[in-house]
Amino acid sequence: MPRVQQGVRVLGPADLPEVLALLERDPVTNVFVDYRVRLTRLEPRWLGGEVWGWYDDGVLAAVCHAAANLVPAAAGPEALAAFADRAARAPRSSSTVVGPRPMVEELWRVLGPAWGTPRDERWEQPHLELTGPPAVEPDPLVRRSESADIAALYPACVAMYTEEVGISPEADGGRELYRARVTQLVNRGWSFARYDGDRVVFKAEVAAASPYACQVQGVYVDPSRRGEGLAAGGMAAVVEIARREIAPTVSLYVNGHNAPARRAYERAGFAQTSTFSTLMF
CATH class of the missing domain: 3.40.630.30 (Gcn5-related N-acetyltransferase (GNAT))
Incomplete structure (x- = not known):
């Protein structure tokens, strides 16, 4: 699939090495997305959804697991806004949004009006290692x-x-x-x-x-x-x-x-x- 200079695209098996290299920068925080990526090899039929990549100046800079769980990883405000905009274009298919609090807050700031009020909001969840x-x-x-x-x-x-x-x-x-x-x-x-x-x-x-x-x-x-x-x-x-x-x-x-x-x-x-x-x- 062609690389984009700026913006979001759906990732596939050919992107696996680049995705893993990005996730390995913070492997404990990113363990869920890392696990799903390794398990499915980014094959949509195994993912039950998609993994999106955010490119900045042609370089993969963030990803988002978009399946039963919507989980951003390595994402800054610009990437999160783009992920939220993409998720908001379709009816909600994820049962949870989860990740580091600053990422979830920024994602939800854009996505919230489209997806509506969650059944439960758990903003304060200490991450332990x-x-x-x-x-x-x-x-x-x-x-x-x-x-x-x-x-x-x-x-x-x-x-x-x-x-x-x-x-x-x-x-x-x-x-x-x-x-x-x-x-x-x-x-x-x-x-x-x-x-x-x-x-x-x-x-x-x-x-x-x-x-x-x-x-x-x-x-x-x-x-x-x-x-x-x-x-x-x-x-x-x-x-x-x-x-x-x-x-x-x-x-x-x-x-x-x-x-x-x-x-x-x-x-x-x-x-x-x-x-x-x-x-x-």
Whole structure:
């Protein structure tokens, strides 16, 4: 596809090396887009959407993942305005807008009037990283989930999602799709949990990974076991396995108001490096 001097175009497989080089300038912050780009090789049929590139004087200077999640990366105000203008030309197809807060704010300033009011706005989400060993002893009972665990794991995943997002992932006929996602993470070796018989008392998943970093999501402690310190030890176990077998840096972002989770992550050794924001529809 011809290179543009200034503006936005849809990226394809031939652009992969240039896109990866751009994302690798900040590989932890950009891990989600990096993961999606590597996984799909920028093939639209695998993306379920598009990746847009912003060119400044003929050089790729920013990208935006435009699929179920609208996620800008390495983008300044001019690129964000261009991405927002492109997104506003069509009906909304993304269920979330997520990324570093300054980027989401600038994107939404232009895009908001076209897409309307989000169902939920989470502007203050500390982005945390851990590059070294965890600061507390890993919980030895936390392990990778296996196929035989899915019957016990799936209800915990539904409970976590419903508590975190505010709606059930099974709503509107979504049960099969969500169960397939849980199974996919288990089969990939990205699901970790502590099991008490047929009940999950702690769980977390790796949602995205690159050679440089992985991003954790879905952290959950059974309500009847909260306050026992399971999250800090559980996260330490996840970090230990993930850093050894998936990627050298573990990251996540957490709702700013979730004080117990933030304390647990701090105890495990995570430190804030930036702030993310998420808009949900």
